[in-house]
Amino acid sequence: MAASPIEQFEVYPLLPIQVGNLDLSFTNSSLWMVFAVALSTVILAISARGGALVPSRLQSVSEMMYELVANMVRDNVGSGGRKYFPFIFTLFVFVLFANLLGMIPHSFTVTSHLIVTFALAAVIFIGVTIIGFYRHGFGYLRMFFPHGxxxxxxxxxxxxxxxxxxxxxxxxxxxxFANMTVGHVLLKVIAGFVVSLGVFGIFPFVFLIALSALELFIAALQAYVFAILTCIYLHDALHMH
Amino acid sequence: MVRRTWPAAAVQTPGFPGLPSVGRGRETEGGRGLSDSDPDREPSLDALRHRLSEAKAKHERSRRAPTGSIERSEGMAAGFRVAVELTAALVVGGGIGYVLDQWLGTQPWLLILFFVIGAAAGFLTIYRTGQELDARARERREAEAAEQKAKTDRKGSDR
Known part of the structure; x- marks a missing residue:
C-alpha cells in the first residue's frame, strides 16, 4: 500500500544530543540543511575559481544567480542596499537549494516545516526592524502613521x-512553508494513485511528471519571492515607504 | 558559406508557388535584390541586417511562446501571496487580541477589537501589494513597449 503522504515530513534524530533540558539532536532536517549549505558552497566555489571570460555551464549558473539577486537588490532596495547584498544572496541561495534538494525523491524538504521558515522570517523581521531604528532612531515609529x-x-x-x-x-x-508542503503532499498523493490504479496508473503518472516540473518551478519561484520580499521590507526600513 | 547557399535558396523558391509563405517571401526579396545587383559580391549590409532582424524575430517568437504557463503560475503566486497576507494579518490580529484578553481578563472584547483591526491591516497589506504588483506590471509593459519601439525604429531605418 502507498505510504502516507505526510510521512515525508517526519523529523527524526540521527545523532541524539541532549544539553540540559534542550534537545539539540542532529536530525534529518539538520542533515539536509547541511547538504544545502555544502552543495551551494561547493558549486559557488568551484564556479568562481575559474573566472573565465566565456563562462562554463556551472559558472554561468552562478553568474545568473548573482545577477538575479544583484538586480533584485538594486531595483527593490534602492540606494544603500548594496551592503545587504551578501545577506540577500545567501538567503536566496539557501532557500533555493533547500527547496530544490527537497525535490529529490526520499530527501527531506527543510522548508516544508513552518518553524524553519519562521526562524528565517523572524531573523529578517528583527534585523530589518533594528536597521530601521538604527537608521531613523525613534523617527522609525512614523512608519506606523501615514504622513499627513x-x-x-x-x-x-x-x-x-x-x-x-x-x-x-x-x-x-x-x-x-505552505507552498512547499502543499506541493509535496500533492506529489505523494498523485504518486499513490499511480501505484493503486495499476495499468491505469499511467494517467496520474503523466500528470505527476507535469506536476514535478511545476514543483521545480515553484521551488525556484518561492526562493525568489522570499528574497524579493526581504528586499521590499529592507527598502521600507531604509527609506520608510 | 552563407554567401553560397543564400542566393541559391532565393533562386529556388520562386519555382514552387506554394512555398513562399509568410517568412519566405521576404527572404527571396532580399536575396534576389542582392544577387541581381552583383552576384559575386558579399551580401550587402542592408540585406544582412534584414535577415538578422528576421532571425531575431523568429527567435523572439519561439522564446516568448512557452512563457504562458510560467506567467500563469506567476499569477498564481501573486494570488497566493495576497491570500496568505490577509490570513496572516487576521491571525496576528486575533492572536494579539486573545493574548491581551488572557492577560487583562477582558474576554472577549479585545479579541473582537483586534480581529477587526487585523482585518483592516490585512486589507491594507493587500492594497499595498496590489499597488506594488501594479507598478511592476506597468514597468514590464513599458519595457516591452520600449523594446517594441526600438525594434520598429530599427526596421524603419533599414529601408
Missing part, C-alpha cells in the same frame, strides 16, 4: 499599521 493624516485618525491607523507590520514575518514564513 489627521492626528485623531492615529487611534485607528496606528494599531492597523502595527498589526500589518507584525504580520509580515508570519505571511513571509507561511507562504514558503
Amino acid at each position: 493624516a489627521p492626528l485623531w485618525t492615529a487611534v485607528i491607523l496606528v494599531p492597523v499599521e502595527l498589526v500589518s507590520y507584525l504580520s509580515r514575518p508570519v505571511s513571509l514564513s507561511v507562504r514558503l
Whole structure:
C-alpha cells in the first residue's frame, strides 16, 4: 500500500544530543540543511575559481544567480542596499537549494516545516526592524502613521499599521512553508494513485511528471519571492515607504 | 558559406508557388535584390541586417511562446501571496487580541477589537501589494513597449 503522504515530513534524530533540558539532536532536517549549505558552497566555489571570460555551464549558473539577486537588490532596495547584498544572496541561495534538494525523491524538504521558515522570517523581521531604528532612531515609529493624516485618525491607523507590520514575518514564513508542503503532499498523493490504479496508473503518472516540473518551478519561484520580499521590507526600513 | 547557399535558396523558391509563405517571401526579396545587383559580391549590409532582424524575430517568437504557463503560475503566486497576507494579518490580529484578553481578563472584547483591526491591516497589506504588483506590471509593459519601439525604429531605418 502507498505510504502516507505526510510521512515525508517526519523529523527524526540521527545523532541524539541532549544539553540540559534542550534537545539539540542532529536530525534529518539538520542533515539536509547541511547538504544545502555544502552543495551551494561547493558549486559557488568551484564556479568562481575559474573566472573565465566565456563562462562554463556551472559558472554561468552562478553568474545568473548573482545577477538575479544583484538586480533584485538594486531595483527593490534602492540606494544603500548594496551592503545587504551578501545577506540577500545567501538567503536566496539557501532557500533555493533547500527547496530544490527537497525535490529529490526520499530527501527531506527543510522548508516544508513552518518553524524553519519562521526562524528565517523572524531573523529578517528583527534585523530589518533594528536597521530601521538604527537608521531613523525613534523617527522609525512614523512608519506606523501615514504622513499627513489627521492626528485623531492615529487611534485607528496606528494599531492597523502595527498589526500589518507584525504580520509580515508570519505571511513571509507561511507562504514558503505552505507552498512547499502543499506541493509535496500533492506529489505523494498523485504518486499513490499511480501505484493503486495499476495499468491505469499511467494517467496520474503523466500528470505527476507535469506536476514535478511545476514543483521545480515553484521551488525556484518561492526562493525568489522570499528574497524579493526581504528586499521590499529592507527598502521600507531604509527609506520608510 | 552563407554567401553560397543564400542566393541559391532565393533562386529556388520562386519555382514552387506554394512555398513562399509568410517568412519566405521576404527572404527571396532580399536575396534576389542582392544577387541581381552583383552576384559575386558579399551580401550587402542592408540585406544582412534584414535577415538578422528576421532571425531575431523568429527567435523572439519561439522564446516568448512557452512563457504562458510560467506567467500563469506567476499569477498564481501573486494570488497566493495576497491570500496568505490577509490570513496572516487576521491571525496576528486575533492572536494579539486573545493574548491581551488572557492577560487583562477582558474576554472577549479585545479579541473582537483586534480581529477587526487585523482585518483592516490585512486589507491594507493587500492594497499595498496590489499597488506594488501594479507598478511592476506597468514597468514590464513599458519595457516591452520600449523594446517594441526600438525594434520598429530599427526596421524603419533599414529601408
